[in-house]
Amino acid sequence: MLHLLNYIGGQLVAPHAGRYLDNPEPATGQVFSRIPDSDAHDVQQAVAAAEAALPAWRLLPAEERGRLLVRISELIERDLERLAQAESQDNGKPVSLARAVDIPRAASNFAFFGTAAQHFASETHFQEGVALNYTVRHPLGVVGCISPWNLPLYLFTWKIAPALAAGCCVVAKPSEITPYTAFLLSELCIEAGLPAGVLNIVHGTGPGAGQPIIEHPAIKAISFTGGTKTGEHIARTAAPMFKKLSLELGGKNPNLIFADCDLDEAVRTSLRSSFANQGQICLCGSRILVERSIYEPFKERFLAGVAGLTVGDPQRAESRQGALVSEAHLQKVMSYIELAQQEGGRLLAGGQRVQLEGRCAGGYFLQPTVFEGLAPDCRTNREEIFGPVVTLAPFDTEEEALTWANGTEYGLAATIWTRDLNRAHRVAHALHSGIVWINTWLHRDLRTPFGGMKNSGVGREGGVEALRFFTEPQSITVKL
Ligand code: NDP
Numbered sequence: 001m002l003h004l005l006n007y008i009g010g011q012l013v014a015p016h017a018g019r020y021l022d023n024p025e026p027a028t029g030q031v032f033s034r035i036p037d038s039d040a041h042d043v044q045q046a047v048a049a050a051e052a053a054l055p056a057w058r059l060l061p062a063e064e065r066g067r068l069l070v071r072i073s074e075l076i077e078r079d080l081e082r083l084a085q086a087e088s089q090d091n092g093k094p095v096s097l098a099r100a101v102d103i104p105r106a107a108s109n110f111a112f113f114g115t116a117a118q119h120f121a122s123e124t125h126f127q128e129g130v131a132l133n134y135t136v137r138h139p140l141g142v143v144g145c146i147s148p149w150n151l152p153l154y155l156f157t158w159k160i161a162p163a164l165a166a167g168c169c170v171v172a173k174p175s176e177i178t179p180y181t182a183f184l185l186s187e188l189c190i191e192a193g194l195p196a197g198v199l200n201i202v203h204g205t206g207p208g209a210g211q212p213i214i215e216h217p218a219i220k221a222i223s224f225t226g227g228t229k230t231g232e233h234i235a236r237t238a239a240p241m242f243k244k245l246s247l248e249l250g251g252k253n254p255n256l257i258f259a260d261c262d263l264d265e266a267v268r269t270s271l272r273s274s275f276a277n278q279g280q281i282c283l284c285g286s287r288i289l290v291e292r293s294i295y296e297p298f299k300e301r302f303l304a305g306v307a308g309l310t311v312g313d314p315q316r317a318e319s320r321q322g323a324l325v326s327e328a329h330l331q332k333v334m335s336y337i338e339l340a341q342q343e344g345g346r347l348l349a350g351g352q353r354v355q356l357e358g359r360c361a362g363g364y365f366l367q368p369t370v371f372e373g374l375a376p377d378c379r380t381n382r383e384e385i386f387g388p389v390v391t392l393a394p395f396d397t398e399e400e401a402l403t404w405a406n407g408t409e410y411g412l413a414a415t416i417w418t419r420d421l422n423r424a425h426r427v428a429h430a431l432h433s434g435i436v437w438i439n440t441w442l443h444r445d446l447r448t449p450f451g452g453m454k455n456s457g458v459g460r461e462g463g464v465e466a467l468r469f470f471t472e473p474q475s476i477t478v479k480l
Contacts, residue, residue: 002033004179006042006203007186009049010196016041021176021205026092026323027314029362033090035179038204040212043171046200047218050142050169053197058139058167062117069114069161071192072185076107079188083153083181088314090180091152092323092364093277095315102154105444106181109157112446113466117165120467132478137471139167140220140244144213146234148226149175149325150280150386156182159223160199162466171200171219173210175226177325179203206230214238221470224248225282228384228410228455235458246459246469248282248451250384251412254405255285256427258398259293261417265439267298271305273415273441275368278324279388283413283435283442287381288392289401295394299348302370302392306349309368313360323363324387330364333387337369340380345371345391376404384410398427406432411453415441434460 003020005012015036022031036042057065076083083103088095093102125133145159156174163170174182186201202209214222214237221244224234228249238245255273257266273285290298312319324330330353337351350369355361368388374380381391395401405414414433418424428436434452437443450462459469 001031002180004033004035004183004203006036006038006046007183007189007199007201008042008046009052009200010190010194012186012190015039015204016045023090023177023179024326025089026325027089027360027363029327029364033180035176035183036203038202038209042202042204043209043212043216046171046202047142047216049197049200050171051218053195054141054169057169057195057198060167062120062165062167065165065167066114066117068192068194069110069165072188072194073107073110073114075188075192076103076110076185079184080104080107083184086180086184087152087178088322090178091149092314092325094319094322096317096319097277097322102151106153106157108446109154109161113161113165116162116463116467120166120464122473129480131480134476134478136474136476137468138474140470140472141168142219143168143170143221143223143470144216144219145170145172146210146213146222146224146226147172147174149177150277150282152178153181153185155225156185158461159225162461163223163470164199166467166470168470169198169200171202171213171216173202173204173213176203176205176209211237214243217241220244221246223461223469231457244469246451246461247457248461249412249455249457250386250410251282251452251456252287252382252384252408252410253283253285253413253415253433254287254289255415256401256405256417257288257290257294257298258416258418258420258423259291260419261294262419262439263294263298263301266417267301267305269415269441270302271309274390275306275309275321275388276442278321278366279368279390280325280386281442285413285415285441286385286390287404288390289395289404290392291401292394292396295392299372299392303349306368306370311354311365311367312356321365321368321388323360323365325364327364329387330366333366333385333389336380336383336385336387336389340371340374340389340391343374343378343380345380346373348372348392350388376407382408398423402427402430406430409455412456413437413452
């Protein structure tokens, strides 16, 4: 049994109240680690350590801060296999996915922001013969980073790396459901020589350890990724304290597939965008809208692809679908499968829990599931399911496709499949989505703004947006 510890003031420490939570492995249902059930006292210690570290950290030249972040990136790369195994064990995702995506992207988050801090410039506004105005961007101070369970290390580092690069000190909380790689990261930070208190990681539940972070008066900003309901609660708590907020929330993403697309590529990528990580990526497309003239051929090929998605032990190379993250989440996703049937959906594939043998007999596995015949405004097509469940629907015109695509409270991501360049841009501009991919999905350039419109979030992460978020501009005017 593994015992995880908090990382506070440069030390690995037990929670002060001595309470721990069980952490089960989704593929087996067996508890494999115990994690600190931290509370406001632990958060207070973390904030005090961050405040003590702040004066030296913010004054350290960007090159020095960057060198430390790049060192952490190198250590993540060195330990890629160990971290990928840990992520898979903790989250249920195939280890092949963690090895190819989660861990390399966590390493690149540190490498990117380690060097980005050196290229972060601020503006000057020159008034000929009158004045020189220049902007200084100061680090905000101590900030809070709270992340979800679906891409644990990847999203945790996506927040922490820019905050540290900008000169802030951090109190961070990973999801209590997937804390393991955050704990391993704290060991790597110690090995890299990150000064004590610059990064503090407090484990525990949302109410127990997250709430004291969002309420703490010394924490100047909250960078949060998670569900829209939690985001709403955080905004309500933090706004009266005038904290800066970055909220990356839920989605109900559409895939728009036009008749002139490369059908093979559209099918291949739509399978990935529907079921990667068992559909538990905020960017997964869950509403697949297909132009009527290719609806049947698309459906046929898509369903053939779904039949080939082997559900199995995440440790096995042939498994394309691992376990869902928890029994509670599996039950939630299955309740949506029931709802889709009640709403008149025709089940085309899946729909059942999968019972595996041996080591994985107690795991939380579900068949990849496809429905058709559901109206655009039914709950299945409006609410985020966050699992391996998608709907297919035909459309006749571009306008109809756009109305469907934009018809939810969410606006995170969308994909467009077409060979018509004019249409691709026209439709992209008309979509109410913070991120639009044309003939691709999950393509990543860390310099681009990342985030959602409508109830999918507030603010943007990525590149200069993240560095701006973690800094505060000060305008200085010199009379000439
Ligand atoms: P939750 O909102 O349940 O939790 C997210 C984080 O917030 C967890 O660390 C959680 O802790 C913590 N938390 C819960 N309550 C509080 C509170 N009162 N104060 C402070 N922190 C709190 O989301 P999930 O973990 O279930 O993640 C899934 C959701 O994340 C989906 O809706 C998905 O769309 C969204 N998401 C959005 C992304 C985006 O970029 N827009 C990317 C990835 C996911 P704990 O888990 O320990 O209770």
